[in-house]
Amino acid sequence: MNNFIFSNHDTVELARKYGTPLYVLSEDIITSNAEIMKNAFEKCNIDYEINYAGKAFLTVAMCKIIENAGLSLDVVSGGELYTAIKAGFPMERVCFHGSNKSIAEIEMAFDYKVGKVVADSEYELGVLDRIAEEKKYTPKVMVRVSPGIEAHTHEYVQTGRIDSKFGVPLKLMGKVLSDVCKFSNLNIIGLHCHIGSQIFDEKPFLIAAETMLKLMKGLEENGFEMKQLNLGGGFGIPYLKDDSVFDIDEYVQKLVEFAKDKCRELGLEFPKLLVEPGRFIVGTAGVTLYEIGTVKEIPHTRKYVSVDGGMADNPRPGLYDALYHAVVANKMTFSDEDEELVTVSGRCCETDTLITDVLLPKCEAGDILAVLNTGAYNYSMSSNYNRLPKPAVVLLKGDKDQVIVERETYEDIVSKDRLPNWYK
Ligand SMILES: Cc1ncc(COP(=O)(O)O)c(C=O)c1O
Known part of the structure; x- marks a missing residue:
């Protein structure tokens, strides 16, 4: 199997089934x-x-x-x-x-x-x-x-x-x-x-x-x-x-x-x-799945791999320089020559760097990136910055998988907004 398996589940299939970004918890x-x-x-x-x-x-x-x-x-x-x-x-x-x-x-x-x-x-x-x-x-x-x-x-x-x-x-x-x-x-x-x-x-x-x-x-x-x-x-x-x-x-x-x-x-x-x-209890029990979009190379400088989430679902790198490792979930077998050093960027309107330097196999739009050990202080610290709906949380147990927190919708995002009387 060429895909990243987490807690006996194929993460690429999970991403397909539930969409991305996605918190997965075991x-x-x-x-x-x-x-x-x-x-x-x-x-x-x-x-x-x-x-x-x-x-x-x-x-x-x-x-x-x-x-x-x-x-x-x-x-x-x-x-x-x-x-x-x-x-x-x-x-x-x-x-x-x-x-x-x-x-x-x-x-x-x-x-x-x-x-x-x-x-x-x-x-x-x-x-x-x-x-x-x-x-x-x-x-x-x-x-x-x-x-x-x-x-x-x-x-x-x-x-x-x-x-x-x-x-x-x-x-x-x-x-x-x-x-x-x-x-x-x-x-x-x-x-x-x-x-x-x-x-x-x-x-x-x-x-x-x-x-x-x-x-x-x-x-x-x-x-x-x-x-x-x-x-x-x-x-x-x-x-x-x-x-x-x-x-x-x-x-x-x-x-x-x-x-x-x-x-x-x-x-x-x-x-x-x-x-x-x-x-200690929940950190290693979580991974976050993202879909890769833009891949931008600045010659002799850096290659940016952008994902469809970022500081809104994981503020820790921005808050206290937290470090993470990631894998390309649909490319788990590759040769060393295919590996390159990249920076994983979130989609928010800030620098929003999720991982500054990580060796990944050549990434393309549509690949699934799994950031590891995100079980602690990710979902609980998430925000709606840039009015991004919060991702769903899927729980795995044995061979079962089920949503324990629904993905937010755009309607959820505006559900607490009120117009003052003078605009009605
Ligand atoms: C009072 C208190 N207890 C427990 C914890 C949990 O810490 P950790 O998740 O690092 O085990 C914290 C974390 O901020 C805390 O402030």
Whole structure:
């Protein structure tokens, strides 16, 4: 077979059947990634919880996959929470996150009795407490800490630095929690931190664990016993052929041994450990299929291969120089002489480069380009820039394929437009 096969499906046939651009997602790969992470924790014989970070990719069908895989769900907005509600996701397994939650969102989270809320600031603890009192409901709350750790990843996705909008600065935690007695309507069960995304080095994760355990001990000495520690997500996945693979098994083992040692040293009871992976669960489970249109060669300069999507369906290259690999799905067998270095351009009215340099077999209009590992932060970050309808999402499971998000139509694009009275 000359075509690119993804999760046992011929991607050229998928492109023909559903049109392009097309997000393709494999349930089998998502489930396998979830299993890898669960097994890593199971082996350590500890109390743990894996919260899938819905921001990476969330639809009603995805909630079902996550529920069946036995994971919990981290949501960061009323929209993500509503998706989980629509899917009938068990609310006790939902953790409500977000750096500036609205009052309406907090009320919604309490009304639906989500399992946990992560408070992002002292101000928010006060708001949560007030709403909890009004609703006569005592939510389980974790407090997000900004641990002051620099992870080796793009600065836009470093979220645990001192200079960060997220979480309570480490140095202020003592003060914030000494005020905790003010928050008598909250059940504060633990601490949270998330140091960044697409991290391959395990060292910053271990430093974060140590920092947080010391903080927990300090707080315990001041009468605030915490039983749960959420170390966030951020586990890197390979985007390019030569990228390394984050060995989750080895990492979890190291983390647990390290944390057990630290707890022993500190005289702290080993807490329940939580993680919040998004990319690790869904990133490798997706590919995006495009049809190639214009191929433009600028002599001695560059060859541009244009596709029928771009920054509207994948803003990551433009946002933080994210790198991707691609293949020509209908030309999987070719000789080295047929290969050429090209730049893959999106169709939007910006530079809109999807991949700066990639070796591809000679491309022609009508070829199908498959950009790999687009499962995370592509559909969820997509926009209607240039009034482009969003692509459909097709889910693969075994030999089955089915649309889980319909392709938008031009009518969808104008459906929320209204003419003011003076033009009617
Ligand atoms: C608080 C929090 N948790 C989890 C995640 C998921 O990160 P990743 O997809 O890199 O695992 C993010 C990503 O931004 C985050 O901000």
